[in-house]
Amino acid sequence: MNIQQSIGVFDSGYGGLTVFKSIVRKLPKYNYIYFGDNARTPYGDHSFETIYQYTLECVEWLFAQGCPLVILACNTASAKALRSIQQNILPFKYPNHRVLGVIRPTAEIVGDFTNTKSIGVMGTRGTINSESYLMEINKFFPGIKVAQQSCPMWVPLIENDEHRSAGADYFVKKYVDQLLAKDEHIDCIVLACTHYPLLVPKIKEVLPEHISLLAQDDIVADSLALYLVNHPEIENKISKQGQQQFFTSGDPKAFDASASIFFGKQIISEHASFSK
Structure with a gap:
């Protein structure tokens, strides 16, 4: 069951879980969906165009799960895709959604x-x-x-x-x-x-x-807390049951086995695929 009106947190793999851990510690009341694109990691080895396309697909997947706000907890995606998504996609296709990065x-x-x-x-x-x-x-x-x-x-x-x-x-x-x-x-x-x-x-x-x-990790968590205070039109949309869901484009068992290294505790993830 999808959690509606969640904050989406995206990374190409596991690293974003360190940011997510700090965000949850700082802002525990909100609902969250974490998505790792493990099937296509590492992003750093791909071209600008490929990274942009992969990131956009993942952001749109999180939008479809009910995330009006998505954090790119990935430096490569933030460096090579964030600005294009903010300027060329959101205003025309998702005017009520927001995407933020870590840089x-x-x-x-x-x-x-x-x-x-x-x-x-x-x-x-x-x-x-x-x-x-x-x-x-x-x-x-x-x-x-x-x-x-x-x-x-x-x-x-x-x-x-x-x-x-x-x-x-x-x-x-x-x-x-x-x-x-x-x-x-x-x-x-x-x-x-x-x-x-x-x-x-x-x-x-x-x-x-x-x-x-x-x-x-803590820098991004503090920045998100301030953003939500300054943008009540987004903050009011987020459900506040303190729920967390984890998804991966790769193998959930493999993801779960490694995720604890970054998140500090065991999690159970689900497989996510992109509809064409």
């Missing part, structure tokens, strides 16, 4: 965490190559210098539940060192992937104490 909320506050005006951004190749963080941060803080570092091994380590192992130490230190070598004045690092909060303990082990670390 803008982070960019809006990053300036509050740096004294040197030099920050680092760590993410997947797709997110880094899109330069979305460079552009968004420049809008709010044009005086901040941004150095970027892609971390291609971090997501596989996390999704294979190896992020707590000694084997992960090498790749954590490798990418942190590569980033810091680009700018010795960095005093704040943005973790621009929703998987990366699971690596925070290991990152802090190799990070100089004066460098602050920003993960997106």
Whole structure:
């Protein structure tokens, strides 16, 4: 049974569950539907056009389940599909629906965490190559210098539940060192992937104490709470029974087995398919 009038949370796979976990903790009274497009992950390896099409299909699926508001809890989708959906789809096809991403909320506050005006951004190749963080941060803080570092091994380590192992130490230190070598004045690092909060303990082990670390989970949750206060026309539509549903385009059993790594407790998901 579908939960009507829910907040939709979308990711290409599991990482968005870290954001969803924080959202539920911050805003427990609302109904939610989480959808992971596991059958087609990772998105970062696809073209702009493919990522846009996949993201749009998933957003429209969540709209069909009764979600007037959808959060793209995926940096790649936020970087490569959000703006087009907001500008080219919503006004004409879904004028009463809203889609929000994870990049803008982070960019809006990053300036509050740096004294040197030099920050680092760590993410997947797709997110880094899109330069979305460079552009968004420049809008709010044009005086901040941004150095970027892609971390291609971090997501596989996390999704294979190896992020707590000694084997992960090498790749954590490798990418942190590569980033810091680009700018010795960095005093704040943005973790621009929703998987990366699971690596925070290991990152802090190799990070100089004066460098602050920003993960997106709580940032996005706080931003959503403020959005709902400022947009009662959306907030009033959301049912408030505190219900949660989980869907995946992949195998539900496989999804459930890995989801607990990100969500912190066992869940039971259902398979979702797209009607043509």
